[in-house]
Every structure is written in structure tokens, then in C-alpha cells.
Amino acid sequence: MKYKKIIEMILVMSLITSGFVINKSVFASNEVTVNVSSTSGNVGDEVTVSVSLANAPASGITSASFVLEYDQSKLDFVKLAGGEILFDKDKDISAEVIDINAIYDSTYISSHPNIQRGLKILYNDFDQTGDSYIKRNGVLCDLTFKIRSEFSSGEIILRPNTEDSSGTASTSSAPFYTNYTEDIQAVYNSGKIKVPREAGTPTPTSTPSATQTPGSAAASATPAPASNTPISSSANQTTGSEKTNMVQDKKPKLTLEMMLGEPDVTINDKKQLLNANNSKVVPAFGENGAIMPANEISKIIGYVCEWNATEKKIKISSKSRVTEMWIGKKKIVVNGKTKPVSEYPELIDNKPYLPLCMASIAFECIVEWDKQNDQLVIKKY
Numbered sequence: 001m002k003y004k005k006i007i008e009m010i011l012v013m014s015l016i017t018s019g020f021v022i023n024k025s026v027f028a029s030n031e032v033t034v035n036v037s038s039t040s041g042n043v044g045d046e047v048t049v050s051v052s053l054a055n056a057p058a059s060g061i062t063s064a065s066f067v068l069e070y071d072q073s074k075l076d077f078v079k080l081a082g083g084e085i086l087f088d089k090d091k092d093i094s095a096e097v098i099d100i101n102a103i104y105d106s107t108y109i110s111s112h113p114n115i116q117r118g119l120k121i122l123y124n125d126f127d128q129t130g131d132s133y134i135k136r137n138g139v140l141c142d143l144t145f146k147i148r149s150e151f152s153s154g155e156i157i158l159r160p161n162t163e164d165s166s167g168t169a170s171t172s173s174a175p176f177y178t179n180y181t182e183d184i185q186a187v188y189n190s191g192k193i194k195v196p197r198e199a200g201t202p203t204p205t206s207t208p209s210a211t212q213t214p215g216s217a218a219a220s221a222t223p224a225p226a227s228n229t230p231i232s233s234s235a236n237q238t239t240g241s242e243k244t245n246m247v248q249d250k251k252p253k254l255t256l257e258m259m260l261g262e263p264d265v266t267i268n269d270k271k272q273l274l275n276a277n278n279s280k281v282v283p284a285f286g287e288n289g290a291i292m293p294a295n296e297i298s299k300i301i302g303y304v305c306e307w308n309a310t311e312k313k314i315k316i317s318s319k320s321r322v323t324e325m326w327i328g329k330k331k332i333v334v335n336g337k338t339k340p341v342s343e344y345p346e347l348i349d350n351k352p353y354l355p356l357c358m359a360s361i362a363f364e365c366i367v368e369w370d371k372q373n374d375q376l377v378i379k380k381y
């Protein structure tokens with residue numbers, strides 16, 4: 001009987017262990033895989049790598065935000081081109097260079113050696129039709145870099161990672177979402193750029209890394225530049241060298257330039273007051289950072305802004321888009337669909353003001369924030 005009980009215990013433990021293995025396998029199958037391809041080139045060359053996704057969920061990826069870490073002393077970011085799996089290659093994806101000197105002071109930087117340096121990549125399904133979500137594997141985007149002259153030879157690692165807003169490299173949050181609110185964890189595989197010592201190395205060509213999913217498309221050698229509509233606060237509040245170094249094929253139809261605390265706005269090189277009846281209406285620096293008056297900007301762009309004081313709701317409408325936001329709430333509803341955001345509208349002198357991330361969504365435009373010069377620039381294409 002003693003031996004029988006021992007055997008029964010072994011069998012039970014085996015079943016429990018097997019159950020854990022099965023559960024782990026099931027969990028792993030729900031993780032999106034991010035693969036970065038590898039390439040080679042000489043000093044001064046522009047080289048292109050692709051960022052590919054594998055194991056996309058059947059429900060589709062609706063938004064994502066992650067960082068591609070690399071040594072900024074060796075590479076300059078040149079441009080981004082949307083990949084084959086995007087519904088709208090121009091509007092669904094954007095990227096910005098992370099400038100830690102503009103975000104943190106020198107004391108903080110020296111005490112946090114693991115602060116992320118590199119490129120922040122943001123994906124957001126612009127059309128929100130359901131059919132426009134990412135539901136297949138393949139290339140998310142192509143990234144072009146220039147190898148800096150200060151770098152002689154060796155390997156530059158391109159390491160994708162979850163964004164760490166704390167600057168400590170110790171936090172972890174889901175970088176991908178389905179249905180806008182349901183988390184999807186990610187597995188990351190790095191790529192590299194190899195720079196040989198010898199002169200006369202052949203023209204660089206992009207080759208898939210060993211971790212790239214079989215059957216996914218290789219990076220395009222000469223990707224077309226993409227225009228981008230940033231959809232989060234960090235995507236919009238760019239500063240000096242932190243601005244997205246994108247190449248636009250066409251000029252914006254409308255460009256608005258404003259200075260914090262100033263009542264003037266320059267519209268396509270022509271200056272006027274934001275509010276002809278009230279010179280106190282100015283872009284300001286609020287709890288979210290730079291903010292702008294919702295009603296005045298709506299009128300200039302040609303949208304309709306409605307303010308419901310009872311519900312503290314801002315409603316901005318165009319012919320094809322209705323955007324709703326609430327004072328103090330980190331929520332934005334576009335055509336009836338809710339998006340998670342990290343900021344919220346504010347009220348100044350009973351007038352609603354929008355943070356940059358919400359303004360870019362509501363007005364379907366690119367918003368740039370030059371922190372050093374306290375300047376806001378809105379570009380409407």
C-alpha cells in the first residue's frame with residue numbers, strides 16, 4: 001500500500017506538471033512576435049531594416065507602442081515607410097527619435113544609466129473599420145538609418161523592447177492591444193547592422209534575421225517615405241532633435257504656428273489673433289504639458305466644436321468624423337469607438353483646452369511641439 005501511494009503521488013505530480021507546461025504553451029501562443037531584420041553597410045551609407053510581426057491575433061491588433069533601442073552615436077534615423085500588413089501605410093504608423101536630453105535633466109540621466117535610447121514606434125488603426133486591423137503576419141514597417149561617420153566598424157544592435165516611461169528599464173506593460181483595451185504581450189527578437197573594416201564593401205542589402213518568421217516579406221531596399229499622424233502624447237510632444245525625421249512627399253494644406261502664452265497664430269505664413277474678441281485665449285502649459293484652445297483651433301481648421309458644460313464634454317466634428325472628449329478623463333471616442341490615451345482635456349477660464357495627442361486625433365493632423373522654443377506647429381494634409 002505504501003508503494004501504491006507513492007506511485008499515485010508521482011502520477012498526480014506528473015499530471016500537474018504537464019498542466020503547467022500546457023498552460024504556458026497556450027499563453028505563449030497569444031504573444032505577438034516582433035522581429036527586426038539585419039543588414040550591413042559602410043560608414044556614411046543609408047541602410048534599411050524591416051520590423052515584422054508574427055502570431056497576429058485573429059481579432060486583430062488595433063494599436064501598439066514600442067521602442068527600438070540602438071546606439072544613437074552610431075546611427076541617425078532617416079525615415080519610416082509603412083509595411084505590407086498596414087491598411088493605411090501613411091496614417092497608421094509613425095516614429096520619433098527619443099531625445100533623452102530634452103526629456104530628463106543631466107542629474108537624472110547620470111543616475112539612470114538604463115534610460116531607453118533609440119526610436120519610438122507607434123501604430124494605431126486610423127480607419128477603425130474592423131477590416132483595417134492588423135490580422136496577418138508580415139512587415140509592419142521599414143526603417144532607414146544612416147551610419148554615422150564617427151563609427152568605424154563593428155556591429156550595431158537594433159533591440160526592440162517594451163516602452164519604459166519610468167526611465168529605469170524595470171517596468172513592463174503590454175505594448176500591443178486588440179479591441180483597443182485588451183492587452184497582448186510581445187516577444188522581441190533583435191536585428192543588427194554590420195559595418196566591416198575593409199573599404200569597398202558591396203552596397204548594403206537588407207536580409208532577414210535568423211529570427212524572422214518564415215514566409216514574411218523582406219525589407220524593401222528603397223521604401224517610400226510615409227506621412228504620419230501621431231496618436232499619443234510622446235508621439236506629438238517632440239522637441240528639437242526629438243522631432244520625427246520624416247520625409248513628406250507633399251506640402252501640408254494648412255500649417256498653424258503658435259507660441260505658448262501668445263495670442264497670435266500664423267496660418268500659412270499669415271498672422272492673426274486666435275480669438276479676435278479675447279486676446280487672453282492663448283496656447284498654454286497645463287497639467288498634460290502643452291495644450292491648445294479647442295474651439296479656436298476647430299474654427300481655423302474648418303471643424304465644428306461643441307462644448308457641453310453640464311457633461312464637461314467636447315465634441316469636434318468634420319464631415320466624416322466625430323470625436324468626443326471629457327475634461328479630466330483619459331478617454332477619447334472617435335466615431336463611437338473608444339481609444340485609450342495618456343492625457344486629458346483641461347478647462348481654463350471656462351474654455352476647453354486639448355493636449356497634443358488628443359488634438360492630433362480630433363483634427364486628423366500632425367502636431368509638433370518644440371519645447372526649447374515653446375512653439376506649437378499643426379500640419380493638416
